[in-house]
Every structure is written in structure tokens, then in C-alpha cells.
Amino acid sequence: MAGTKALxxxxxxxxxxxxxxSSYIDSYDPSTGEVYCRVPNSGKDEIEAAVxxxxxxxxxxxxxxxxxxxxVLNQVADLLxxxxxxxxxxxxxxxxxxxxxxxxxxxxxxxxxxxxxASSILHHTSExxxxxxxxxxxxxxxxxxxxxxxxxxxNIVFGTGPRVGEALVSHPEVPLISFTGSQxxxxxxxxxxxxxxxxxxxxxxxxxxxxxxxxxxxxECIPATVRSSFANQGEICLCTSRIxxxxxxxxxxxxxxxxxxxxxxxxxxxxxxxxxxxxxSKAHLxxxxxxxxxxxxxxxxxxxxxxxxxxxxxxxxxAGYFMLPTVITDIKDESCCMTEExxxxxxxxxxxxxxxxxxxxxxxxxxxxxxxxxxxxxGRVHRVAKKLQSGLVWTNCWLIRELNLPFGGMKSSGIGRxxxxxxxxxxxxxxxxxxxx
Numbered sequence: 001m002a003g004t005k006a007l008x009x010x011x012x013x014x015x016x017x018x019x020x021x022s023s024y025i026d027s028y029d030p031s032t033g034e035v036y037c038r039v040p041n042s043g044k045d046e047i048e049a050a051v052x053x054x055x056x057x058x059x060x061x062x063x064x065x066x067x068x069x070x071x072v073l074n075q076v077a078d079l080l081x082x083x084x085x086x087x088x089x090x091x092x093x094x095x096x097x098x099x100x101x102x103x104x105x106x107x108x109x110x111x112x113x114x115x116x117x118a119s120s121i122l123h124h125t126s127e128x129x130x131x132x133x134x135x136x137x138x139x140x141x142x143x144x145x146x147x148x149x150x151x152x153x154x155n156i157v158f159g160t161g162p163r164v165g166e167a168l169v170s171h172p173e174v175p176l177i178s179f180t181g182s183q184x185x186x187x188x189x190x191x192x193x194x195x196x197x198x199x200x201x202x203x204x205x206x207x208x209x210x211x212x213x214x215x216x217x218x219x220e221c222i223p224a225t226v227r228s229s230f231a232n233q234g235e236i237c238l239c240t241s242r243i244x245x246x247x248x249x250x251x252x253x254x255x256x257x258x259x260x261x262x263x264x265x266x267x268x269x270x271x272x273x274x275x276x277x278x279x280x281s282k283a284h285l286x287x288x289x290x291x292x293x294x295x296x297x298x299x300x301x302x303x304x305x306x307x308x309x310x311x312x313x314x315x316x317x318x319a320g321y322f323m324l325p326t327v328i329t330d331i332k333d334e335s336c337c338m339t340e341e342x343x344x345x346x347x348x349x350x351x352x353x354x355x356x357x358x359x360x361x362x363x364x365x366x367x368x369x370x371x372x373x374x375x376x377x378x379g380r381v382h383r384v385a386k387k388l389q390s391g392l393v394w395t396n397c398w399l400i401r402e403l404n405l406p407f408g409g410m411k412s413s414g415i416g417r418x419x420x421x422x423x424x425x426x427x428x429x430x431x432x433x434x435x436x437x
Contacts, residue, residue: 008037012046012158015053016151021046025160030096030278031268033319037094042159047167050155055173057152062144066121072149073118077111084108092269096278096321097232099269116403120420136436142428145175145199161185169193176426179203180237182341183412201416201426203408205341206237206369209362211384212253213355214246216374220396222253226260228372228398229347230325233276234288238370238392238399242338243349244358250351254329257349258303261325268317278321279344285321288344291337292326295348300331305345339365355384363389368410372398391417 010027011018021040029036040046061069080087087110088102097106128139148154157164165185169177170192176199179189186202193200210225228240245253267274279285292306302308305326313322325345331337337348352358362371371390375381385393391409394400401407406417416426 007035010037010039010158012040012042012050013154013156014046014050015057015155019046019049021158025158027094028281029093029320030280031093031317031320031322033282033321040158042157042164044167046157046159047164047171050157051171051173053152053155057150061148061150061153064148066124069148070118070122073114073121076149077114077118080107080114081111084111092277095235096280097235097269098267098271098274098277100272100274101232101277113403116420117423120424124424134436136434138432138434141431141433142424143431144428161188165189166192169198170196172196175199177201178426186414199426201408201418202414203237203416203418204369204412204414205343205367206239206409206413207242207339207341207365207367208238208240208370208372208390209242209244209388210240210372211352211358211362211374212243212245212249213373213375213377213380214248215376216249217376217396218249218253218256221374222256222260224398225257225372225374226264226325230261230264230276230345231399233279233323234325234345234347235280235343237343239343240372240398241342241347242362243347244352244362245349246358247351247353250349254303254327254349258327261327262304262309264325266311266313266322266324268314268320276325276345278317279323280321282321284344285323288323288342288346291340291342291344291346292328295328295331295335295337298331298335300335300337300348301329303327303329333361333364341367355380359384359387363387366412369413370394370409 011020021042023041024038025041026035027037027039028034084103084107087107088099091102091106092099126140128137130137168174169189177189177193178201179186180203183204186204190200210228212221225240225243231239264275265273266276269277279288289306292302296302305324309324311322311324313320323345328337328346328348331348331350352361368389368391370392371388373381373384373393373395381395385395389410391413392407404420406419406422408414408417
């Protein structure tokens with residue numbers, strides 16, 4: 001491509017070395033629709049090399065003391081923090097999100113996660129019991145399943161799901177798989193890993209409800225629900241996509257919610273005033289738009305966003321994958337917009353009468369990842385949270401995380417949990433040892 005700017009060429013990272021690949025895939029800047037990077041199109045050979053490197057590095061790394069591994073994790077956190085701006089720029093350009101979000105959430109949370117687990121691994125204890133009448137003592141030890149940071153411990157292999165993904169998850173020497181993504185991909189992973197009885201942690205999609213009772217503080221609820229619906233262009237598995245509002249406040253809520261949604265500026269990721277950037281790909285943008293078209297075909301009403309308001313973008317971003325935050329009403333619970341994960345800036349607002357009714361409707365989907373409940377009635381908050389089929393329930397807030405506690409979903413939203421204890425359990429194998437004296 002003579003005369004054009006040189007493209008960024010990524011390489012795989014295997015056994016502590018960056019390695020080129022014989023085949024590459026184009027990667028697009030979501031904010032312009034232009035190719036900005038080429039990514040390795042890896043396959044079985046690269047996976048074999050990565051598994052070999054991990055296998056050889058495992059004995060040495062796993063024998064390091066918790067204190068030494070903690071030091072390494074803290075060092076990774078320090079390096080991330082020192083290069084925060086560089087990582088934020090890269091994340092924003094790759095994913096389309098606003099630079100402000102990458103600076104304030106994505107990279108700082110990565111730093112926090114490393115530091116949290118660097119501390120957490122220093123405080124685990126093992127179990128021990130005695131059987132005096134038999135002269136025996138029992139205790140447990142944990143052996144790591146995965147690997148850590150010196151050469152061969154961390155390997156990064158780029159590629160497509162059918163080529164490199166299938167080679168990885170079906171490899172007999174990969175003992176466990178942690179996956180975040182869609183349910184169809186998780187089903188394929190389950191099929192391929194089943195013959196090897198691998199441990200699986202699957203964090204999948206959601207169709208997350210927000211339940212807003214008549215005694216909710218709307219001054220707090222409305223801006224938080226706009227954020228929970230449209231943050232990161234709605235491309236967060238925890239985003240709200242079904243909003244149930246008690247009938248007595250439905251009209252007021254809808255009016256104020258639409259007004260607040262229209263104030264969310266869609267703009268290029270570098271715009272400090274932008275609340276939303278671009279969606280991840282052209283294909284995904286078209287998929288999200290198709291849900292709005294299907295809602296209209298079913299007789300729904302679009303209050304703002306797609307097809308209603310004008311999207312203003314700079315000339316260079318006209319081909320980018322941008323979409324306005326969209327609010328839909330007059331839609332049935334059985335609609336695809338109310339049952340399928342859209343994963344974009346689209347949310348549906350529907351009225352409800354009673355507590356019992358809204359719990360049943362909120363649970364009437366195959367997913368069960370997250371929910372939010374808005375009410376000033378403490379008893380109701382606890383009662384509803386207990387009955388919702390969701391792995392996480394936020395009340396009068398959204399996306400406040402505590403890494404000590406479990407994270408994960410019910411039903412088709414996944415298998416397993418993440419968190420201090422749950423991650424420790426998943427990434428280690430427990431062994432019971434009995435000693436007779």
C-alpha cells in the first residue's frame with residue numbers, strides 16, 4: 001500500500017519472545033472504519049509452541065514462594081500504571097471506547113486487579129483436621145494449575161476462534177479454560193473440552209433488568225440507569241437492557257430518562273466531552289441496528305437515538321461504527337429485544353404493577369448475570385434481590401465491585417465464579433493428605 005501510513009504489525013508473544021506469523025488479519029479502527037493494524041492469524045503450530053513453553057516454565061514458576069509471586073504481580077501493576085496513557089490510547093483505538101473511559105476505568109482497574117491478587121495470595125490458609133482415635137491428621141495443599149510471568153509463563157497468541165481458539169481449548173495439555181464471551185462460543189468450547197474433562201469458567205452474556213419502584217430516588221436513579229444502559233456503547237456484559245418501571249412513575253421516568261439519554265454525547269473517542277465512542281465492528285453495528293428495525297416492525301416506539309435523532313460526526317469518522325443511544329417502549333416481553341443480548345446502546349423501558357409481577361418478568365429470560373433494584377424500602381430491596389435469578393444484584397447503584405466477593409452469572413450467563421476465593425479455587429487443584437502417626 002504505497003503512499004499510505006505504515007500499519008502497526010502485532011506479533012505473538014511466546015516463551016518470552018515476540019514472534020512473527022506467516023499469516024495476518026486486518027484490524028479496523030472503529031472510529032474511522034479504516035485498517036490500522038494487522039494481527040497474527042495463528043493456528044495449531046503457534047499453540048503447540050505456546051503450550052510447550054508453558055509446560056517447560058511451569059515447574060520453576062510454580063515453585064516460587066507466594067512472596068516472590070506477589071512481588072512479580074506488583075511489578076506488573078507498577079509497569080501498567082507507569083504506561084497508563086499508552087495503554088489507554090491503545091485500548092481506545094482498538095475497541096472504540098472513549099479515551100476518558102479507558103483512562104479512568106479500564107487501565108486503572110487492571111492495575112487494581114494485579115495489586116489485589118498480589119496481596120490476596122499472601123493470606124490463604126490450608127485446612128487441617130485430626131482424628132485422635134485413629135492417630136491420624138488430615139491437611140490440604142493446593143497445587144497451581146496455570147502459570148505466571150517469567151519466559152514461557154505468559155504466552156499471547158492472536159487469531160480467530162475457529163483456528164487458534166479451537167486448537168487451544170482442545171489441546172490435551174491445557175487443563176483449564178477461563179472464557180468471557182458469547183453463549184454459542186461457550187457451547188463450542190464445552191464440546192471440545194469435554195473429552196478431556198477440563199475445568200471451565202465461563203462468563204457469558206446477560207439480559208440485565210433494572211427494576212425501578214415508585215419510591216425510588218429518581219435524581220440518583222436516572223443518571224445511573226443511563227450510565228448502566230449506555231456505558232462503553234452498551235458493550236459491557238453487565239449493562240442494563242430491560243428497564244421495568246412501576247406504573248405510577250412510568251410517564252415521569254420515561255420523560256426524564258429520554259431527556260438524560262439525549263444529553264449523552266456520541267463522539268470520537270478522543271473527545272473529552274464524549275460519553276460514548278464507536279461500536280467494536282461494522283458487523284456488530286449492523287447487528288445492533290437490526291434489533292431496532294425488528295422492534296419497529298413489531299409496533300414498538302423509538303423515543304430517541306437510531307432513526308430518530310441526527311448523529312453529528314467529523315468528516316474522518318463518517319465511516320466509523322457509531323450509533324446513538326436508543327430507547328424503545330411499547331414492546332412485549334417476548335420480543336427479541338427483551339429476550340436476546342443486543343450488546344449495544346439499546347434499552348427497553350416497560351411498565352409494571354406489582355412486586356411479584358416484576359420479579360417473574362425479570363426472571364423470564366434464559367440469562368441471569370446481573371440486575372439493579374431501585375427503592376427506598378430496605379425490606380423490599382432485600383426481598384427482591386433474594387428472588388431475582390441473577391449472580392449479581394446492585395441496589396440503588398450500579399457496577400460497584402468488591403474483588404473479595406464472587407462474580408458470575410446463573411442459567412445461561414455462565415459457569416463458575418471469579419473473585420478472591422473463587423479464583424483461588426478455580427486456578428488450583430486441592431489435595432487432601434492423611435498422615436498416620
